[in-house]
Amino acid sequence: xxxxxxxxxxxxxxxxxxxxxxVEFIHPGPDSTAELIETLVEAQENNIIGAESRAMLEGxxxxxxxxxxxxxxxxxxxxxxxxxxxYDLMLNGVIDTGHSRFxxxxxxxxxxxxxxLAKDLLKLQRAPxxxxxxxxxxxxxxxxxxGLNDLLRExxxxxxxxxxxxxxxxxxxxxxxxxxxxxxxVGEIEDEFDTAEDEGDIYGLADHSYRVSGDTTIERVEDAxxxxxxxxxxxxxxxxxxxxxxxxxxxxxxxxxxxxxxGLNFVVLHTKGGAVKWFKVSPIVDAAV
Numbered sequence: 001x002x003x004x005x006x007x008x009x010x011x012x013x014x015x016x017x018x019x020x021x022x023v024e025f026i027h028p029g030p031d032s033t034a035e036l037i038e039t040l041v042e043a044q045e046n047n048i049i050g051a052e053s054r055a056m057l058e059g060x061x062x063x064x065x066x067x068x069x070x071x072x073x074x075x076x077x078x079x080x081x082x083x084x085x086x087y088d089l090m091l092n093g094v095i096d097t098g099h100s101r102f103x104x105x106x107x108x109x110x111x112x113x114x115x116x117l118a119k120d121l122l123k124l125q126r127a128p129x130x131x132x133x134x135x136x137x138x139x140x141x142x143x144x145x146x147g148l149n150d151l152l153r154e155x156x157x158x159x160x161x162x163x164x165x166x167x168x169x170x171x172x173x174x175x176x177x178x179x180x181x182x183x184x185x186v187g188e189i190e191d192e193f194d195t196a197e198d199e200g201d202i203y204g205l206a207d208h209s210y211r212v213s214g215d216t217t218i219e220r221v222e223d224a225x226x227x228x229x230x231x232x233x234x235x236x237x238x239x240x241x242x243x244x245x246x247x248x249x250x251x252x253x254x255x256x257x258x259x260x261x262x263g264l265n266f267v268v269l270h271t272k273g274g275a276v277k278w279f280k281v282s283p284i285v286d287a288a289v
Contacts, residue, residue, distance in 0.1 A: 033061055059185040066184065068151055069144030072165045072174030077255045080105050081116050083132065087124060094118050095205065096269060096280055101162060103175065104136055110172050112139050112164055141166050144173050152181045205280070211269065214242025214276035225281070227262040241266075242276040260284055 037058055044054045081090055081102045094102065104114045114136025124130055140163040142151060155161060155178045167173040202224050203211045212221060218229050221241045231238060231247060238244040245266055246252060249259050253268045253276050260266070269278040 033065070036061060056185055063148045063181075063184045066148045067144060068142050068146040068148065068163070068165050068176045069173065071148065071180045071184065072144075072176040073180075074174045075109070075172045078103065078109075078172075078175045079255075080109055080112075082106075083113065087121075087132075091121055092205075094121060096211070101137075103139060103162075103164060112141075112172065115139050115162070139164055142176070144168070148181050148184060151176065152178070155181065202281075209280055209282035212241060212266075212279045212281045214240060214245075214279065216241050218244055221281075225262075225264060225283075227264060229262050241279070245279070246276065 040049070040054045040057055043049045044051060049057070079093075079097045079099060079102060081093065081104045083104050083106045085093075100118050102116050102118070103112050104116050105111050106113050114133070115138070116132075116136055120135040123135065124132065140154075140158070140160045142154075142163045142165055144165055144167055146165075151163070155163075161179075162175060162177040164172055165174045165176055201213055202216060202220070205211055210224075217239060218241055221227075222229055229241070229244060231244060233247075236247060238247060245259055245261070248261060249257070253259075253271065255268050255271055257268045258265060263284050265282050265284050267280040268276055269280050271277060
């Protein structure tokens, strides 16, 4: 027969000292985001947590107030694939930009009909009879106001890594990826399209142009293309091609912008953190020839 009066679990003992209770009464815990971040700074100064841990915790806290519109790539800078393009043009575009997946549109950029994974293009080489539409994945659309916490949870749940951001009028506002969200917590994430600092390089492309890292030294670019690159201001000196081109353009370069210099055409392929990660470089063809 069961005990009509089962024993209750004893309440957890409060092991705080009287002094600790008094301190907590006089100085209650933080009641705002700013105070919470100040508390983290104090914890680091007291060697309770490390600098990297504090930065990540701050990122988590700040992310709670951020939306997809805060971190998206604007629509004007999105790399898209035109479903009606010939296969060779499509492949060259995918190679040049170096992304792993692309929104696909038909007729106009606003009309997103699917997402193409770069690796799926290889299937067309083995089976040209395939219709590229059969390779498209369904696109995911989210409003600009979508909170980053909710967006990250959805990315994890549906295994999608990117979403098309829609504004209040139903137009395409931009593109957001899981990397954009995670970078708010852990900082910039280097991927296969990035190079480590001081390891810039130059790669040949299928159309006989070249992909040049923005971190590549000016001397290396000069040697590779047999040119002389100098700033328009003789008093300025630059170590990398990215720094020189940005100075000559007079502003932070954006994806798709072009700049001609020393007989070379520099096209900005990829930017990150306000710096050019990759250029597409080709000799300027004399139209008169």
